[in-house]
Amino acid sequence: MFTPRYTPLALAVSFALAAGAAQAAPDADVAREMKQMREQLQQMQRAYEQRIAALEGRLAQAETKAVKAEKTAVDASATAGEAKASAESAQASRSREPVRANAFNPEISLILTGTYNNLKKDPNSYQITGFTPTLGEVGPGSRSFSLGETELVLSANVDPNWRGVAIAALKPEGGVDMENAYIESLGLGRGFNFKAGRFFSSLGYLNEQHAHAWDFVDAPLAYKAFLGNQFGQDGVQLRWLAPTETFLEIGAEAGRGQSFPSTDRNKNGTTTGVLFAHLGGDVGPSNAWRAGLSYLGTSPKDRTYQDTDSLGAAVDDTFSGKSRLWILDGVWKWAPNGNPSVTNFTLQGEYFRRTESGTLASNSAAGACGGDCSGSYESKQSGWYLQGVYQFMPRWRAGLRHDRLDYGTVDIGLAKNGILSGSDFPVMASHNPTRNSVMFDYSPSEFSRFRVQLARDQSGLGETDNQVFLQYIQSLGTHGAHKF
Known part of the structure; x- marks a missing residue:
């Protein structure tokens, strides 16, 4: 479950506004200004939450790719070993066979x-x-x-x-x-x-x-x-x-x-x-x-x-x-x-x-x-x-x-x-x-x-x-x- 995170700046602003409201009842202008500030604070909180969520998603994707890459490397190593063994077996088999006429490849110059x-x-x-x-x-x-x-x-x-x-x-x-x-x-x-x-x-x-x-x-x-x-x-x-x-x-x-x-x-x-x-x-x-x-x-x-x-x-x-x-x-x-x-x-x-x-x-x-x-x-x-x-x-x-x-x-x-x-x-x-x-x-x-x-x-x-x-x-x- 995602837990909202608040920056120190946002917390400080909240506490300041609460203290001001306790001292006196704001008039209409003050009330309007405070409302705007609360809306801005909420927008800032939502923006930070979205950025943090995006970073966590990218980190999860990177970890998934790393696991897949490691598995692919292991598989490739095993395949290379099998190919080497197969090549050595083929070479040994060829060495036991008689040389064919078209296998002769001399250096030629004119x-x-x-x-x-x-x-x-x-x-x-x-x-x-x-x-x-x-x-x-x-x-x-x-x-x-x-x-x-x-x-x-x-x-x-x-x-x-x-x-x-x-x-x-x-x-x-x-x-x-x-x-x-x-x-x-x-x-x-x-x-x-x-x-x-x-x-x-x-x-x-x-x-x-x-x-x-x-x-x-x-x-x-x-x-x-x-x-x-x-x-x-x-x-x-x-x-x-x-x-x-x-x-x-x-x-x-x-x-x-x-x-x-x-x-x-x-x-x-x-x-x-x-x-x-x-x-x-x-x-x-x-x-x-x-x-x-x-x-x-x-x-x-x-x-x-x-x-x-x-x-x-x-x-x-x-x-x-x-x-x-x-x-x-x-x-x-x-x-x-x-x-x-x-x-x-x-x-x-x-x-x-x-x-x-x-x-x-x-x-x-x-x-x-x-x-x-x-x-x-x-x-x-x-x-x-x-x-x-x-x-x-x-x-x-x-x-x-x-x-x-x-x-x-x-x-x-x-x-x-x-x-x-x-x-x-x-x-x-x-x-x-x-x-x-x-x-x-x-x-x-x-x-x-x-x-x-x-x-x-x-x-x-x-x-x-x-x-x-x-x-x-x-x-x-x-x-x-x-x-x-």
Whole structure:
């Protein structure tokens, strides 16, 4: 039951009015005024009572809602527990079922590249004089517009222990070249990593990177002359990462050696071995470096290249023996406080030294060869490149590269013994090829890049090829980060 409440003010007024009435009888005006005051007092009492009743009603409603909310929370908690138990049961059930074909969900990306080339010299006659032709894609490419290789990449974790990667190069002229296809361990432990299949070797610094990640349109001359542009093979790799603050990595590879400087021997076992070691670290918050030493040893058999003898006839020269290549590489990267988004600079270089010894045979009809002769062959040659790339503002970069090859010493037994002459081996004439390149590129995003490159190429004896390249690189889909 509701009990009326009175304020102290109202009670005081009531008592005052009662006291006044007891003293004297009011006249008509006083009586009228007192009546009005009583009416006002009653109105005030009713207003206060209504407000108090409204507040009590709101309080009761709030208490009711709080009870309902608490009950709902309890019910929701129970429902969540049941849902979790149901999900765990379903997951356990799925783990016991065989994997369906549509459950496989690899990362897929597509790399699109294209160029416009303006070349002073005919690219069909391109050669690196003084160095054994590699039969690789070492030329500057075709004149005018050219579609580059379209690279299709699929990769995924097979299970908690293995990862698979497949990279197919779609040729512009048609056909598919399986560039990389390998499995790689994820959990050997103790810093070990194992890879098997077809892959680019960890030899040197640039070799392991795909062409779309290069800072220039083409590979340095040393890579073209000594590795046929890039060395890859079918085989296995084992690498170990030391548990030290300074980055230290040591690895070894063994494979079939089907690409230059080796040949496919059609034999059991391995024909090519690679050893490499990488060391690196940070210098303050803005600088990082890495240095490496690599070794490639192989024994090519019947490695053949074409030449033109002194009679003007096309001949085949064939080498069999041992080939040993050492590479010393280094890279220094600078970015203010480790943030390369605005400005950064990379200085990169590699030194190559190769020795080969064995026999060189020719089918030339010149001299005393008579179409079938052979003699000893020994060579010691080297080469290097140095490049710097500077990002001077977000998305914009400029780069400069100098390439040089040193002819060294080349002893051809057939020419030395007078069976043939030096003019019967024009490709192997003494020459120190050089090239200078400058590039500018713009990257609207991490998925696209546009580049212009100017080069003065003096790879051929007595020839200078002024080259202009325009290139685009576009990446569709997810693509793994590139290595340091």
